[in-house]
Amino acid sequence: MKLDDAAVRLEALGNPTRLRIYRTLVRAGEEGMAVGKLQERLDIAASTLSHHLKTLVGVGLVTQTREGTTLICHTNYPMMRGLIEYMLEECCVEGTCAPGGLAKLFKAA
Amino acid sequence: MKLDDAAVRLEALGNPTRLRIYRTLVRAGEEGMAVGKLQERLDIAASTLSHHLKTLVGVGLVTQTREGTTLICHTNYPMMRGLIEYMLEECCVEGTCAPGGLAKLFKAA
């Protein structure tokens, strides 16, 4: 993942409303959640939700599938994984992990 | 870490200029890097750099120590770790990891 791609994805998650949306979708698991249910759950204006979902879908963190009149939203796990990996990679310089670096911290996890 | 704290940190990293700054600092490792050297390396206006550093320091992702007239900047690894852990935790609902979830993906890493 390129720096600019990572940045737009981090920025997408870096808004409290969008992070709430994303977290709710992650917790919804495999089945995802309809836009309408998301709106009811988060209690925000439909237009606001649509606006933020557009951002999340635009950067690839969320995907949508239609079921009748309702749109089901899903988290895109591989994309999130790529983003986290990008952050983890940044702790390594020329193959050696910086002291106190992140990869080291996650060896046990 | 609370959602709002995670959001402001993600937002801090979600700007290309700040992500470049942060990445440069991570790569600088333990010894960190002076503000002046950062400016020279990244080729941005001193005031712009100062502005972004203030943001990164403000959310706790970067710390600064003085050495004479120069300010040395360091990444705050535990904070970054906390942020990544926050993201990883979000894939788990009530103890069970969502299928295809992130923690699972990082078991081997």
Place this chain on the structure above:
DNA sequence: ACGGTATTTCTAGAATGTTCGAAATAGTTC
């Protein structure tokens, strides 16, 4: 304290983001 280097604050303009109501569109059912 003076001169020099390092960094921040001030100021301001352009650009972008957030929010929501109202109107419009997409799809389903009858």
Place this chain on the structure above:
DNA sequence: GAACTATTTCGAACATTCTAGAAATACCGT
């Protein structure tokens, strides 16, 4: 195709962010 539900687009108000030059401040050495 009319009525209905689900979602998006439009429009607008308001706030925030990004950038950088100029001025101000902080620290050191002499």
